[in-house]
Amino acid sequence: MTRLVEVSELDSDTVAWLYELGWNSHFAESLAALGDRSLSPGRVGADYGADFLVHLDSGTARADLSRELRTAGRHIAVGDWVALRAGGDRPEIAAVLDRQSAIRRKTPDMEVSEQVLAANVDVIFIATALDGDFNPRRVERLLTVAYQSGAAPVVLLTKADAGDAEAALAETRAVAPGVPALAISSRTGEGLDGVRQAIGRGRTAVLIGSSGVGKSTLINRLVGSQHLRTGAVHRSGQGRHVTTRRELFVLPGEGVVIDTPGLREIQLWAGEEAL
Ligand SMILES: Nc1nc2c(ncn2[C@@H]2O[C@H](COP(=O)(O)OP(=O)(O)O)[C@@H](O)[C@H]2O)c(=O)[nH]1
Ligand SMILES: [Mg+2]
CATH class of the missing domain: 2.40.50.140 (Nucleic acid-binding proteins)
Structure with a gap:
C-alpha cells in the first residue's frame, strides 16, 4: 500500500x-x-x-x-x-473536506446520495461534436447546468476535422455570448493547447456532453497515453458508450480533468428527455 x-x-x-x-x-x-x-x-x-x-x-x-x-x-x-x-x-x-463547488443535478426530487456529479470543479467543458451532434439548443441547456454549479463554462466543439467549425462557432456565440468556445480535434491536435490553457495548473475541469462526442479521446490526448478505452465509431457514425464511470485524471503542470460517461446522467441534470 x-x-x-x-x-x-x-x-x-x-x-x-x-x-x-x-x-x-x-x-x-x-x-x-x-x-x-x-x-x-x-x-x-x-x-x-x-x-x-x-x-x-x-x-x-x-x-x-x-x-x-x-x-x-x-x-x-x-x-x-x-x-x-x-x-x-x-x-x-x-x-x-468542505466542497468549494459541486455540479449537482438540477432535478431536486432525486435521491440526495445521487445528486453530486463532481466536486471542486473550476471549469465545465461542454463538449459537442461537429460530425452531426452539434445542436445550439443543447449547448444552451447544458450552460444552465454549468451556471448552477459555480464553475466556469467553456464550449468545446469537438471533431473539428469532421465538420464546419466556423459556422458552429458563430452559432455557439449567438446562444452563448461571452462564453469561451474552442473548436478542437483530437485527431489533428487543433485547439488542444487552448484546452490545456482553459484548465491550468492546480485547477479542475469536468467534461460533459453526449456519449460519442470524443471526451475520452480528448483526455487520452491530454494525458498523453492510452489510459482510457475509447469507442469505435459504428457505421451509423454513433460512438459506442464505453466510459462507465466518472474518473479523475491528473495532468501534471496542466491541471486535473474529470471524464464522465455522458448521455444518461446529462439528461437527468439538464432535465431533458433526449439529448
Ligand atoms: N474525426 C474525429 N473522431 C474523433 C475525434 N475524437 C474522438 N473521435 C472518435 O469518436 C468516437 C467516440 O470517442 P470517445 O472519446 O469514446 O467519446 P466519448 O463517449 O465522448 O468519451 C471514437 O471512435 C473516436 O475515435 C476527433 O477529434 N475527430
Ligand atoms: Mg467516454
Whole structure:
C-alpha cells in the first residue's frame, strides 16, 4: 500500500504535488479544522461502489469509507478532497473536506446520495461534436447546468476535422455570448493547447456532453497515453458508450480533468428527455 503521510510531516515537495491535484488553502483549513494531525489528505479519483480510488501525495490507493461515514449515508463524489486515516491494510476515508463547488443535478426530487456529479470543479467543458451532434439548443441547456454549479463554462466543439467549425462557432456565440468556445480535434491536435490553457495548473475541469462526442479521446490526448478505452465509431457514425464511470485524471503542470460517461446522467441534470 502507498504510505500515508500525515499532515504534520508534509514537506514542500509533497505539498507541491497536492497543489497539482487541486489542493489549496481552503482544503488545508478544512483539514486543520478536524483537529486530528494523524489524518492525511487525498482526492477521490473514482468510485468503484465498494471502495474508492484516491490520489495521494505519493500516488494512488484504494480506500474504504469509514464505518461512521457509511452509517451516516455520506455521499462521496469524484473530485472530493477527503481526510484519510491509515487503516488495516488500506486507508479509510474518515471525513469529506468542505466542497468549494459541486455540479449537482438540477432535478431536486432525486435521491440526495445521487445528486453530486463532481466536486471542486473550476471549469465545465461542454463538449459537442461537429460530425452531426452539434445542436445550439443543447449547448444552451447544458450552460444552465454549468451556471448552477459555480464553475466556469467553456464550449468545446469537438471533431473539428469532421465538420464546419466556423459556422458552429458563430452559432455557439449567438446562444452563448461571452462564453469561451474552442473548436478542437483530437485527431489533428487543433485547439488542444487552448484546452490545456482553459484548465491550468492546480485547477479542475469536468467534461460533459453526449456519449460519442470524443471526451475520452480528448483526455487520452491530454494525458498523453492510452489510459482510457475509447469507442469505435459504428457505421451509423454513433460512438459506442464505453466510459462507465466518472474518473479523475491528473495532468501534471496542466491541471486535473474529470471524464464522465455522458448521455444518461446529462439528461437527468439538464432535465431533458433526449439529448
Ligand atoms: N474525426 C474525429 N473522431 C474523433 C475525434 N475524437 C474522438 N473521435 C472518435 O469518436 C468516437 C467516440 O470517442 P470517445 O472519446 O469514446 O467519446 P466519448 O463517449 O465522448 O468519451 C471514437 O471512435 C473516436 O475515435 C476527433 O477529434 N475527430
Ligand atoms: Mg467516454
